[in-house]
């Protein structure tokens with residue numbers, strides 16, 4: 001899959017400049033600069049504790065930055081809440097907190113923005129809602145037989161897809177995905193990655209948070225690497241290979257040193273372990 | 286719609302048909318009130334069989350048990366919405382007494398006229414409900430605890446204030462107040478001679494329909510299910526979680542007040558201990574009707590069917606000539622069976638996942 005990154009160098013829709021975030025004495029983010037363009041997938045990679053979640057919470061209005069500037073479409077902003085961010089076109093899909101399992105697909109699709117027919121009870125236009133939900137999901141390539149079925153009966157990947165389709169339909173200009181593939185198997189991850197590309201092709205700026213360089217490399221146009229709260233790498237797609245990306249991730253380097261260590265121990269156990277590590281690296285997808 | 290076609294050689298359309306059929310069967314099994322309906326039919330047949338008066342399965346019997354079911358059902362419907370919204374209200378029972386007392390004291394001690402007093406009583410109930418909701422949302426304590434505290438506080442106030450003001454444990458003489466007759470005609474009269482159905486039944490059916498429409502079709506109904514199903518997900522999609530929960534607590538308190546007002550007008554006096562203990566009857570009706578204790582799933586019609594089961598049991602046990610003490614044992618068994626059935630149904634509803 002070759003992503004023809006037609007980087008027309010359009011204006012960034014979202015920009016951070018020298019942003020930091022402190023929780024008391026804990027410095028979670030330090031001097032972060034980042035820009036995101038419409039119709040691209042921007043990957044933010046980093047190990048556990050690197051500050052990925054803090055970064056997206058800052059982007060989505062959950063946290064207010066301790067310093068630096070945050071610009072949306074060139075204008076400096078101060079987001080007070082996730083609702084505020086949503087109003088400015090920034091939608092966030094949190095891994096397990098995106099859909100209500102016992103509610104039907106169409107109800108989840110429109111949750112919080114139900115189309116009503118007016119009147120004192122503000123009744124939902126159910127026919128229209130179901131029709132739109134089915135159509136929009138299909139447009140994203142998600143074929144759900146029965147939009148009346150509870151979201152809880154869908155697979156993890158499909159659930160993420162519903163959340164993504166919803167954000168795209170409601171006009172998200174920036175779509176932030178918090179580790180959407182981390183809890184999924186290979187096939188399901190593939191499903192979600194497909195929707196990431198779909199959203200991008202519809203002109204959305206996608207910010208894809210992950211600790212899996214293989215997933216990132218499949219869809220990414222731009223890669224940022226976070227480590228201990230700092231942005232340590234900033235690569236365009238043509239500046240980096242998958243191998244380099246894997247190595248740059250702390251995990252890659254650590255696995256290698258672990259392999260060396262084991263080699264020095266010698267013996268069959270070490271050999272088996274080395275093989276396993278090699279295999280792990282190959283099949284991390 | 287079971288058109289059993291004999292399998293033909295080329296049958297791709299037959300396969301499609303089967304998919305559709307499974308879907309509608311699954312949809313039926315997903316209905317929360319299914320178990321309650323089956324149970325209600327069973328309970329009706331049981332009491333029709335053991336009946337000693339020959340009246341249970343007649344309009345006379347219906348008028349009797351629907352009266353009992355209505356006073357439970359009016360509050361149970363609101364309690365069901367609250368439970369679907371993920372919360373409990375243990376103060377719903379005592380609120381029946383509190384609001385009756387507020388009404389009684391307003392008209393007998395402060396000489397407020399009947400209709401303004403009824404309005405003030407509903408405002409009082411809304412305020413208590415709003416306080417319950419606000420405390421639950423702000424403190425993030427379980428509503429079980431918050432409303433238990435409200436329950437005991439109100440019970441203490443009911444007894445303490447009533448004794449202090451009237452020197453007895455009841456407020457009486459409310460039938461001398463201007464507006465009593467018209468209020469009674471609206472809240473506490475009966476209709477359809479010679480059976481004498483209670484007007485409360487009409488209120489009950491009306492509230493059930495309203496709650497059902499809201500739950501299934503209104504935007505607010507969507508929010509109720511969402512805040513009970515997953516408050517975080519609801520918040521992330523922009524649902525006003527706190528407002529939704531507070532409104533549900535207010536609706537519950539006001540439904541209890543409605544029953545309090547009805548009871549006061551009907552008996553022409555109010556006992557300080559009125560309503561205490563009923564909070565669990567409402568929860569039983571809601572659970573029998575398919576509400577999950579974990580929230581996010583249930584039905585208003587179900588709660589009304591649950592209230593009918595309880596009403597039939599209360600009246601049926603009396604009609605069978607049994608000691609009415611047995612009715613609590615009956616409620617216990619019914620509750621247990623309902624929880625078992627509902628657990629199976631909800632597992633099927635979520636497709637065996639999560």
Ligand SMILES: Nc1ncnc2c1ncn2[C@@H]1O[C@H](COP(=O)(O)OP(=O)(O)O)[C@@H](O)[C@H]1O
Pocket residue numbers: 023026027028046047048049050051052053054055
């Ligand atoms: N609300 C908070 N209060 C204090 N420390 C926090 C808070 N949120 C995150 N941190 C700290 O910031 C660092 C980065 O965390 P996080 O952004 O969750 O990393 P990641 O998502 O990359 O795993 C961690 O050391 C974490 O303990």
Ligand SMILES: [Mg+2]
Pocket residue numbers: 052053
């Ligand atoms: Mg994280």
